[in-house]
Amino acid sequence: MKLGRMNHLGYAVPDMDAAIAHYRDVMGATVITEPFDMPEQGVKVCFVHTPGNGEGGSGTAGTQVELLSPLSDESPVANFIAKNPLGGQHHVCFEVPDIEAARAWFEGQGKRILGPTRIGAHGTPIFFVHPKDMLGMLTEIMETPKEAH
């Protein structure tokens, strides 16, 4: 496997509106997507774009910040917020060209994969690898979108 792009950092936040205001008003983010619900994951999701480093300047996408807030007390993110009331890093996501090849690779390395491959917030297949096998980081592996996102 060859390391792919760091697509996003997942941050759990207790209050989505306050987090969006922080990124917009304090950090100066200019592109923040509308939040949307992912009820099957129990989360509300919103992406903060950061600039990249290519020749394209601001037209080149950088790593996104994915803000996550719980939809209910049963959400896995609700447990995270209970332990980290201010919020904090929830996961990191790297891209791969082929999700099935990546899944076979991590399985072959003896890494514990959490659940089935499913469609993630970017509309491409993803899976998660257990933090205890990944230097303490819950790690999302995501197939690179076919078109820019």
Add this chain to the structure above:
Amino acid sequence: MKLGRMNHLGYAVPDMDAAIAHYRDVMGATVITEPFDMPEQGVKVCFVHTPGNGEGGSGTAGTQVELLSPLSDESPVANFIAKNPLGGQHHVCFEVPDIEAARAWFEGQGKRILGPTRIGAHGTPIFFVHPKDMLGMLTEIMETPKEAH
């Protein structure tokens, strides 16, 4: 202020050699810098490069993973590892064009800045903002290097 590039994610790890092996052999990173000591911060530091998303393909720098391991039991990172024995995210770093303007901006927003502006691991001025004022994230603000790094 306008949000700058996400320069790196700082990850604290208990064993630098094991972390480098993980990124090289499991994650497939192809560019990993030699670790070096920053005794004034009490840490050993190493950067894992990830690819960017520009037209330049692999020639376009993405967000780096900055691996940090403690140089001694007195290191602030040693406390972090005591609480997170496997390792975990320690900070996130965003670039700004002008470090003094950024410092004045965060101060004006009532954000607590941790200590003086100093020279960071990339050789440019940096400061840290308190996680309690930043959605639970210890945040490094770094002046963009004048040349590609």
